[in-house]
Amino acid sequence: MQVMLLIHADENAWPLMPPAARDAAMAAYGAYTAALREAGALVNSNRLLPTAAAHTVRIVDGAPQVLDGPYAETREQLGGYYLIDVPDMATALAWAARCPGAGHGVVEARPVMA
Amino acid sequence: MTAASLAAERAARDSYGRLLAWLAARGRDIAAAEDALADAFAAALATWPRDGVPDKPEAWLLTAARRRLLDGHRRRATATAAEPTLRHTALLAEEADAEAIPDHRLALLLACAAPEVERAAQAPLMLQVVLGLDAARIASAFLLSPTAMGQRLVRAKRRIAASGARFALPGREVVAARLPAVLDAIYAAYAAGAQDPADGGALAGEALWLARIAAALAPEEAEAAGLAALLLHLEARRPAARDAAGRYVPLSAQDMGAWDTAMQAEAEAWLRRAFALGAPGRFQWEAAVQSVHAARRVTGRTEWREILLLYDALMAATGSPVVAVNRAVALAEVEGAAAGLAALREAAADGRLAGYQPFWAAMAALAGGEEAAAARQRAAGLATDPAVRDFLLRLTPS
Numbered sequence: 001m002q003v004m005l006l007i008h009a010d011e012n013a014w015p016l017m018p019p020a021a022r023d024a025a026m027a028a029y030g031a032y033t034a035a036l037r038e039a040g041a042l043v044n045s046n047r048l049l050p051t052a053a054a055h056t057v058r059i060v061d062g063a064p065q066v067l068d069g070p071y072a073e074t075r076e077q078l079g080g081y082y083l084i085d086v087p088d089m090a091t092a093l094a095w096a097a098r099c100p101g102a103g104h105g106v107v108e109a110r111p112v113m114a
Numbered sequence: 115m116t117a118a119s120l121a122a123e124r125a126a127r128d129s130y131g132r133l134l135a136w137l138a139a140r141g142r143d144i145a146a147a148e149d150a151l152a153d154a155f156a157a158a159l160a161t162w163p164r165d166g167v168p169d170k171p172e173a174w175l176l177t178a179a180r181r182r183l184l185d186g187h188r189r190r191a192t193a194t195a196a197e198p199t200l201r202h203t204a205l206l207a208e209e210a211d212a213e214a215i216p217d218h219r220l221a222l223l224l225a226c227a228a229p230e231v232e233r234a235a236q237a238p239l240m241l242q243v244v245l246g247l248d249a250a251r252i253a254s255a256f257l258l259s260p261t262a263m264g265q266r267l268v269r270a271k272r273r274i275a276a277s278g279a280r281f282a283l284p285g286r287e288v289v290a291a292r293l294p295a296v297l298d299a300i301y302a303a304y305a306a307g308a309q310d311p312a313d314g315g316a317l318a319g320e321a322l323w324l325a326r327i328a329a330a331l332a333p334e335e336a337e338a339a340g341l342a343a344l345l346l347h348l349e350a351r352r353p354a355a356r357d358a359a360g361r362y363v364p365l366s367a368q369d370m371g372a373w374d375t376a377m378q379a380e381a382e383a384w385l386r387r388a389f390a391l392g393a394p395g396r397f398q399w400e401a402a403v404q405s406v407h408a409a410r411r412v413t414g415r416t417e418w419r420e421i422l423l424l425y426d427a428l429m430a431a432t433g434s435p436v437v438a439v440n441r442a443v444a445l446a447e448v449e450g451a452a453a454g455l456a457a458l459r460e461a462a463a464d465g466r467l468a469g470y471q472p473f474w475a476a477m478a479a480l481a482g483g484e485e486a487a488a489a490r491q492r493a494a495g496l497a498t499d500p501a502v503r504d505f506l507l508r509l510t511p512s
Contacts, residue, residue, distance in 0.1 A: 030491075035496050093258070
């Protein structure tokens with residue numbers, strides 16, 4: 001089964017981190033991504049730009065309405081994701097627990113509809 | 115938590131298991147006994163602050179719970195006129211002496227590890243029915259949602275009820291045959307609890323409590339005492355695995371002054387009792403390994419040769435790939451990194467090790483150059499504990 005691991009974290013924390021801490025966080029994600037790949041569980045993954053780069057689009061009265069910013073203004077924002085292929089939800093949760101995002105934010109695990 | 119409130123919580127926990135085991139033994143239904151006991155505790159919460167705590171709180175709780183259970187049985191008996199249920203009701207009424215509650219917790223532990231209970235449910239079930247922990251508190255340590263854990267526990271209790279299990283005090287043969295499953299589940303509960311950073315590992319302490327109960331209630335079983343010794347040794351050192359800044363500290367670098375000597379002494383006492391029974395086994399050997407590590411505090415050095423001999427025995431008895439990894443590390447200490455590395459490569463033939471974090475950590479320690487760096491990276495990527503991950507990444511030259 002495929003499961004999306006959605007990483008929600010405080011995006012304002014990143015620019016405030018000292019460079020050494022940022023390097024350490026990058027190394028942690030690098031190791032995690034490599035471990036997923038070695039295990040044959042990684043489908044793909046991406047990091048997203050901060051929500052300042054986000055736009056929302058909706059159709060209002062038949063016409064598109066475009067706004068700056070994310071859909072919801074919350075402290076923790078979707079910052080990236082891993083799409084993984086695993087035998088079951090228990091394995092997905094084990095990978096979610098290993099994700100560095102679970103340490104500095106929250107990892108939401110959502111199965112992809114088959 | 116203060117020492118006094120911890121003691122009070124322990125006492126409550128102790129009587130919870132005893133009361134529940136007794137009620138289940140009489141009524142044959144864990145879920146009904148739990149409901150009755152929960153009602154009794156709720157009644158106590160409502161009346162004790164007003165009327166004062168009764169002289170014999172346990173007897174009071176038992177009487178209240180029995181009344182609930184009898185009410186429940188009567189209702190069901192009227193509805194179904196089921197003859198066996200009526201007989202249980204009669205049994206319940208007979209046991210009027212609430213002063214001496216026989217300890218049926220061993221029977222309850224055996225029921226939790228019965229073959230009809232799915233393996234993954236056994237350890238959480240023990241934590242719930244013997245110690246009274248709620249599903250939500252147990253769930254995270256086993257990487258399950260509270261809802262999923264709740265459902266798993268309900269299903270397990272239904273299976274036990276359907277099997278018609280009895281919670282009478284078991285005979286020695288029954289204990290000997292079924293205790294290994296109980297001990298495995300307690301060990302699994304400890305491992306899950308010790309790994310759960312969210313809980314600060316508090317669940318590990320609960321599992322240790324279960325091990326003590328099992329060892330005390332099955333005094334003729336050497337492995338039960340062995341497991342208690344093993345968990346006490348591990349728990350005694352667990353706080354020393356973090357420094358003041360919260361960083362991970364490996365065993366070889368731990369501040370031995372931070373080890374809990376009272377727990378270590380209790381561990382040694384259990385281990386002596388176990389050995390005296392003359393029935394060696396997996397948990398006793400593993401406890402003996404931890405005992406050798408603990409001796410470093412006195413002798414200033416680790417007797418790796420002894421540890422290697424113990425892992426040889428464990429390897430011969432279990433053939434477990436996890437033991438093979440530990441044995442390779444001990445071998446490296448005795449005969450050098452090359453010998454350890456060779457043993458580790460041999461162990462890697464078992465494919466299950468590919469996802470086993472400690473295997474990669476061992477490889478990182480024993481291999482050299484790029485192979486070590488890659489293994490360290492892999493070990494970091496498989497780590498759940500951020501402190502362990504950071505420790506491994508700090509060792510990686512960038």
